[in-house]
Amino acid sequence: MILKKFALAGAMTVLASTTALADGHGCSIEARVSIVGNEFPAIQTVGAGAQACSGAEVTTNLTADHQKINLAGMQGNPAEYTSAIIANSSIVALMNEDVIRPLDDLVAKHGADLKKNQLITIDGKVMAVAFMANAQHLVYRSDILEQAGLEPPKTYEDMLTAAQMIREKGLMENPVGGAYKAGWNLAQEFNNMFLGYGGSHFEAGTANPTINSEAGVQALEMMKALSEYMNPDFLTHDSNVTNGEFRAGNVAIMNMWGSRAATLTEAEGVPQEVIDGFAIAGPMTVGGGDTPASTLWWDGWTVAKNISDAEAEATFIALTSAIDPSILSDAEVAKQAVWLIDGYEPTPAAVGVFDAANASTIPYPMLPFMGLMHTALGAELADFMQGKESAEQALKDVEAAYIAAAKEKGFL
Amino acid sequence: MKHRTFFWFFLPTGLAMILFIALPLVSIVTQSIFAPHESVFETVENCGPFGCKEETVINQEATRALREEKPLGRFVGFDVYLDRGHIAVAEVGEAWSSTQSWGDFFGKLGNLPLYRALAFTLTYTFVVTPLLIILGLVVALAVNSLHKRLKGLVIFFSLLPMIVTPLIGALILFWMIDSRGILGQFISYMADDPDLSLKASTPLMWISLMVYGVWHSAPFAFVVFYAGLQTLPQDQLEAAQIDGASRYQQVRYVIVPHLMPLLTFVALIKLMDNFRVFEEIVGFSAEAHATSLSWIIFNDLSGETWQLSAASATSVLTIIGVAILLSPVLVRTWRDFKGKT
Numbered sequence: 001m002i003l004k005k006f007a008l009a010g011a012m013t014v015l016a017s018t019t020a021l022a023d024g025h026g027c028s029i030e031a032r033v034s035i036v037g038n039e040f041p042a043i044q045t046v047g048a049g050a051q052a053c054s055g056a057e058v059t060t061n062l063t064a065d066h067q068k069i070n071l072a073g074m075q076g077n078p079a080e081y082t083s084a085i086i087a088n089s090s091i092v093a094l095m096n097e098d099v100i101r102p103l104d105d106l107v108a109k110h111g112a113d114l115k116k117n118q119l120i121t122i123d124g125k126v127m128a129v130a131f132m133a134n135a136q137h138l139v140y141r142s143d144i145l146e147q148a149g150l151e152p153p154k155t156y157e158d159m160l161t162a163a164q165m166i167r168e169k170g171l172m173e174n175p176v177g178g179a180y181k182a183g184w185n186l187a188q189e190f191n192n193m194f195l196g197y198g199g200s201h202f203e204a205g206t207a208n209p210t211i212n213s214e215a216g217v218q219a220l221e222m223m224k225a226l227s228e229y230m231n232p233d234f235l236t237h238d239s240n241v242t243n244g245e246f247r248a249g250n251v252a253i254m255n256m257w258g259s260r261a262a263t264l265t266e267a268e269g270v271p272q273e274v275i276d277g278f279a280i281a282g283p284m285t286v287g288g289g290d291t292p293a294s295t296l297w298w299d300g301w302t303v304a305k306n307i308s309d310a311e312a313e314a315t316f317i318a319l320t321s322a323i324d325p326s327i328l329s330d331a332e333v334a335k336q337a338v339w340l341i342d343g344y345e346p347t348p349a350a351v352g353v354f355d356a357a358n359a360s361t362i363p364y365p366m367l368p369f370m371g372l373m374h375t376a377l378g379a380e381l382a383d384f385m386q387g388k389e390s391a392e393q394a395l396k397d398v399e400a401a402y403i404a405a406a407k408e409k410g411f412l
Numbered sequence: 413m414k415h416r417t418f419f420w421f422f423l424p425t426g427l428a429m430i431l432f433i434a435l436p437l438v439s440i441v442t443q444s445i446f447a448p449h450e451s452v453f454e455t456v457e458n459c460g461p462f463g464c465k466e467e468t469v470i471n472q473e474a475t476r477a478l479r480e481e482k483p484l485g486r487f488v489g490f491d492v493y494l495d496r497g498h499i500a501v502a503e504v505g506e507a508w509s510s511t512q513s514w515g516d517f518f519g520k521l522g523n524l525p526l527y528r529a530l531a532f533t534l535t536y537t538f539v540v541t542p543l544l545i546i547l548g549l550v551v552a553l554a555v556n557s558l559h560k561r562l563k564g565l566v567i568f569f570s571l572l573p574m575i576v577t578p579l580i581g582a583l584i585l586f587w588m589i590d591s592r593g594i595l596g597q598f599i600s601y602m603a604d605d606p607d608l609s610l611k612a613s614t615p616l617m618w619i620s621l622m623v624y625g626v627w628h629s630a631p632f633a634f635v636v637f638y639a640g641l642q643t644l645p646q647d648q649l650e651a652a653q654i655d656g657a658s659r660y661q662q663v664r665y666v667i668v669p670h671l672m673p674l675l676t677f678v679a680l681i682k683l684m685d686n687f688r689v690f691e692e693i694v695g696f697s698a699e700a701h702a703t704s705l706s707w708i709i710f711n712d713l714s715g716e717t718w719q720l721s722a723a724s725a726t727s728v729l730t731i732i733g734v735a736i737l738l739s740p741v742l743v744r745t746w747r748d749f750k751g752k753t
Binding site: 067068071088089090092093095096098117118119120121122123124130133181182183184205206207231232233234235236296298340357363365366367368369370371372374375378379382383385386389393397400401403404405407408409410411 | 447448449450451453454455456457458459460461462465467468469470472475476486488491492495496497503523525590591607609611612614696697698699700701711712713714715716717718719721722
């Protein structure tokens with residue numbers, strides 16, 4: 001009896017918090033849909049769009065911790081989640097464990113509105129449908145650069161010069177912003193810089209690391225040079241805190257995510273000069289290279305393998321309807337992301353990501369062992385950034401940490 | 413107690429212990445000696461919004477066959493325990509043979525994740541535990557000598573640090589020690605160094621974490637000691653006073669011996685807790701300066717690719733560490749018990 005009550009209470013909470021049995025807009029489904037994903041505005045829009053379908057229950061669980069639960073929630077049979085919203089980095093974990101299904105038949109049946117470049121095909125099979133693109137690019141304060149008599153930097157070397165000028169003129173003490181928090185963020189900044197210097201993480205076709213190279217050392221030295229112009233607490237600053245610094249008027253130039261740039265100055269209490277001076281541009285290059293020191297990303301949705309065909313079909317219909325071109329008629333929605341949906345017209349906020357794509361920025365590597373490399377970089381580079389060890393030693397540590405992890409996972 | 417009665421009396425506890433303690437232990441030990449199968453790779457063409465590219469993927473059919481044959485994975489024995497992420501036998505051996513002085517050797521050791529984590533974990537445990545016991549005792553003695561009417565209010569406020577969720581407590585202090593926070597500004601003003609930042613300095617970060625640790629768990633010691641003080645035999649205390657014992661002597665020779673079993677209890681619990689230090693590190697974003705065994709487990713499981721075997725091995729090592737730490741106290745308790753029967 002008690003158990004029953006608990007179950008009932010649990011079910012009620014779930015219903016109250018996540019279910020929206022709306023009347024729908026021309027989308028009707030016949031089986032349950034359950035979506036797990038990240039929580040930024042564009043994904044909230046997609047989640048709400050799927051919930052607008054009628055005929056069956058659509059639940060969403062959108063949280064920043066989605067990566068900790070999506071795999072576990074899709075490994076059961078039947079799977080708890082019928083769909084996971086992922087990016088090009090995180091689809092790999094789902095592919096590695098074989099929990100998502102090919103979508104070719106569903107695309108043929110219900111995906112007439114999807115564009116060819118939205119379909120993520122792996123070995124000829126459609127495994128995900130992308131709906132937005134993302135990249136890190138330059139965000140700056142045009143008023144501060146003007147006062148210093150500078151053009152927006154095109155390269156990281158320019159950025160260093162600009163930072164020095166701004167500091168010397170007393171405009172700002174720490175003009176450079178960067179999401180350099182030890183862990184995922186720091187590793188991502190290294191990836192950007194490393195690719196910008198022409199490095200590649202692995203020996204082609206194998207899982208052998210090749211980051212302890214000239215490009216690796218140069219990338220670290222550049223990051224170290226930039227950090228001299230950052231808030232001394234930079235190793236604790238993730239992209240949220242870095243944005244906060246920009247909003248507070250403490251930062252004049254930074255490399256920031258496109259998905260966050262559009263709404264950067266919309267928070268409450270942002271000083272007028274920050275709002276007026278806020279400007280964005282494409283990603284910077286480094287070391288005289290042509291490839292921007294950044295990575296391209298897409299966000300998209302998948303359909304679970306361990307669910308009935310009816311549920312898979314319902315999931316596909318609901319999510320396809322959620323990214324229907326008609327959602328772009330809402331100006332707020334159109335601004336939320338660089339949508340890959342048919343009929344999307346880039347807003348001024350999308351300039352950075354568009355430039356990144358046009359300048360042939362390298363997409364974030366979609367490799368089974370990239371996640372382990374990213375973790376190893378995040379854990380081992382902090383010592384170098386604090387000046388506790390040399391760049392060569394830090395890179396050697398990263399490779400050693402990665403190799404131990406890759407051996408355990410059966411990649412080496 | 414009759415065996416039969418004891419059996420029925422103990423059954424619910426026993427079942428809960430098997431379910432929540434024994435089975436998880438079996439599970440982590442198993443997971444730490446098995447690792448995922450070796451992946452069969454193939455190179456395929458992947459296409460997306462940014463064009464097509466030849467990339468490596470795991471051949472699922474070949475890998476599935478391996479998995480179905482041996483669902484537990486590859487048996488690797490103690491390989492995971494001995495690799496660089498854990499005890500790092502090869503790396504420690506290399507450090508031993510290539511260094512001349514103890515300083516160099518420990519420097520190299522500190523570059524390995526487990527030893528770096530142990531350095532902080534052990535320092536934290538052995539600094540925080542005695543300090544929190546002393547502070548708890550002092551607060552308990554102070555509160556006990558207060559006027560009756562004030563006691564309730566003071567007890568409530570003394571307990572606040574423990575009532576506040578650890579993560580929230582850590583975050584509040586973290587904001588205060590920010591270079592723009594109230595404490596950060598104050599410290600930088602006192603040191604007359606505008607660039608001084610607590611979060612950028614390893615020693616200051618360690619101190620902050622330990623201060624937080626004492627602040628957070630002293631109330632626990634306080635509550636236990638305060639309860640113990642209520643059972644203090646007044647005649648002994650009066651006898652001591654008649655003998656001319658000072659306030660310090662009363663505490664040292666009457667009160668502390670009376671509280672000894674509680675002191676052991678608090679030490680036991682807090683050694684165990686402090687060895688598993690975790691929330692502070694996350695709350696303070698201190699991973700660049702200080703890591704702990706629990707933080708390593710968290711890190712292994714928070715990447716895009718989970719390292720379950722590595723996390724399980726660290727869990728087993730943590731349990732062994734706790735057992736070693738507690739062994740002196742446990743041996744003592746066992747001796748006392750034997751002495752009584």
